[in-house]
Amino acid sequence: xxxxxxxxxxxxxxxxxxxxxxxxxxxxxxxxxxxxxxxxxxxxxxxxxxxxxxxxxxxxxxxxxxxxxxxxxxxxxxxxxxxxxxxxxxxxxxxxxxxxxxxxxxxxxxxxxxxxxxxxxxxxxxxxxxxxxxxxxxxxxxxxxxxxxxxxxxxxxxxxxxxxxxxxxxxxxxxxxxxxxxxxxxxxxxxxxxxxxxxxxxxxxxxxxxxxxxxxxxxxxxxxxxxxxxxxxxxxxxxxxxxxxxxxxxxxxxxxxxxxxxxxxxxxxxxxxxxxxxxxxxxxxxxxxxxxxxxxxxxxxxxxxxxxxxxxxxxxxxxxxxxxxxxxxxxxxxxxxxxxxxxxxxxxxxxxxxxxxxxxxxxxxxxxxxxxxxxxxxxxxxxxxxxxxxxxxxxxxxxxxxxxxxxxxxxxxxxxxxxxxxxxxxxxxxxxxxxxxxxxxxxxx
Ligand SMILES: [Zn+2]
Numbered sequence: 001x002x003x004x005x006x007x008x009x010x011x012x013x014x015x016x017x018x019x020x021x022x023x024x025x026x027x028x029x030x031x032x033x034x035x036x037x038x039x040x041x042x043x044x045x046x047x048x049x050x051x052x053x054x055x056x057x058x059x060x061x062x063x064x065x066x067x068x069x070x071x072x073x074x075x076x077x078x079x080x081x082x083x084x085x086x087x088x089x090x091x092x093x094x095x096x097x098x099x100x101x102x103x104x105x106x107x108x109x110x111x112x113x114x115x116x117x118x119x120x121x122x123x124x125x126x127x128x129x130x131x132x133x134x135x136x137x138x139x140x141x142x143x144x145x146x147x148x149x150x151x152x153x154x155x156x157x158x159x160x161x162x163x164x165x166x167x168x169x170x171x172x173x174x175x176x177x178x179x180x181x182x183x184x185x186x187x188x189x190x191x192x193x194x195x196x197x198x199x200x201x202x203x204x205x206x207x208x209x210x211x212x213x214x215x216x217x218x219x220x221x222x223x224x225x226x227x228x229x230x231x232x233x234x235x236x237x238x239x240x241x242x243x244x245x246x247x248x249x250x251x252x253x254x255x256x257x258x259x260x261x262x263x264x265x266x267x268x269x270x271x272x273x274x275x276x277x278x279x280x281x282x283x284x285x286x287x288x289x290x291x292x293x294x295x296x297x298x299x300x301x302x303x304x305x306x307x308x309x310x311x312x313x314x315x316x317x318x319x320x321x322x323x324x325x326x327x328x329x330x331x332x333x334x335x336x337x338x339x340x341x342x343x344x345x346x347x348x349x350x351x352x353x354x355x356x357x358x359x360x361x362x363x364x365x366x367x368x369x370x371x372x373x374x375x376x377x378x379x380x381x382x383x384x385x386x387x388x389x390x391x392x393x394x395x396x397x398x399x400x401x402x403x404x405x406x407x408x409x410x411x412x413x414x415x416x417x418x419x420x421x422x423x424x425x426x427x428x429x430x431x432x433x434x435x436x437x438x439x440x441x442x443x444x445x
Contacts, residue, residue, distance in 0.1 A: 040073060043084040096140045110185075219278070238267045306336055344375055
């Protein structure tokens with residue numbers, strides 16, 4: 001996407017929004033520009049994203065791509081060398097479930113009445129930088145409340161105007177009326193004509209999918225069941241019929257793209273797997289049959305979001321979440337941990353997601369500790385957040401591992417995260433596409 005395309009898709013308030021973004025750019029830290037030459041990055045060790053630990057760690061970068069890794073990198077002459085000492089190099093992390101345009105502390109059902117699309121875009125720009133500096137160089141963004149503000153954010157990052165992760169975006173999620181994505185929680189006499197995010201019946205769902213992809217979505221997000229943080233049906237209840245979910249997937253497949261299903265309850269999860277979605281997000285109430293269906297599928301993956309289930313019952317009020325919805329989250333805790341444990345025991349291929357935006361952006365890596373405490377090995381959790389999530393996004397040839405030919409998305413954490421997984425919460429160095437966006441070791445930074 002070019003700046004030109006961004007401008008062409010903007011009319012009315014959106015033009016004002018671009019002006020505001022331009023003003024915000026000046027406030028954001030500029031990236032350190034790598035020269036178009038070779039850089040050798042060294043550290044005590046390296047985790048490659050496919051489950052291997054290599055010592056010493058070395059990555060040779062040329063321009064925006066990785067040229068060589070390990071011993072091969074050390075045998076090349078480099079124009080400059082960066083030695084990060086007793087640190088571990090890893091591929092840039094991937095979060096499959098963020099809400100970058102959300103301002104933490106504003107409950108999403110109040111967004112349409114108390115905020116503006118310009119705010120969503122500006123907070124999105126700030127949150128994108130925070131997320132990048134936390135080591136997450138790629139995200140799949142699961143949707144804004146002001147439709148398509150994520151599309152603009154993705155495009156302006158891709159244009160190199162502001163720093164942020166590589167993004168796949170939902171644009172405008174597909175929800176039933178009164179369903180988990182119905183943000184219109186106000187009087188029937190009040191309307192926000194610019195926001196049309198509800199679709200009921202197969203024809204309307206098909207039209208919603210087409211509209212989203214026309215306006216720049218990379219994938220379809222459908223709300224298959226109730227949600228923890230929404231009014232209406234309980235998280236366990238299926239909200240879209242099997243036919244409605246199936247038509248969303250069918251139409252999305254025509255666009256050559258994936259569908260992500262928000263699904264907590266067992267029946268909605270199974271309907272989404274049968275329909276052929278790419279991911280079951282949250283998946284709180286996977287039963288044994290659903291786990292078996294996922295085992296047999298070569299297309300659909302489980303993306304749990306466990307840390308949000310810990311932090312909402314604890315800090316929900318401070319996060320602006322209404323009390324009845326905090327109680328919903330507490331009730332779902334009964335299922336989440338045992339679901340994840342059984343998914344591990346079944347050997348499912350599991351993606352890495354967080355729901356950042358419900359809690360502070362940049363705290364994405366706190367998900368690792370929860371997963372390890374339940375029983376996942378440190379290395380498997382890292383592989384989930386790198387090569388597995390890249391594969392789930394369909395971006396495995398570009399990101400998700402330290403291999404020649406991939407984008408030079410490289411991060412460093414102190415010590416060895418296999419000894420202490422919380423090291424991933426203390427990222428000290430971030431490179432995306434050959435540009436350094438964080439360097440805590442350099443003097444004066
Ligand atoms: Zn979410």
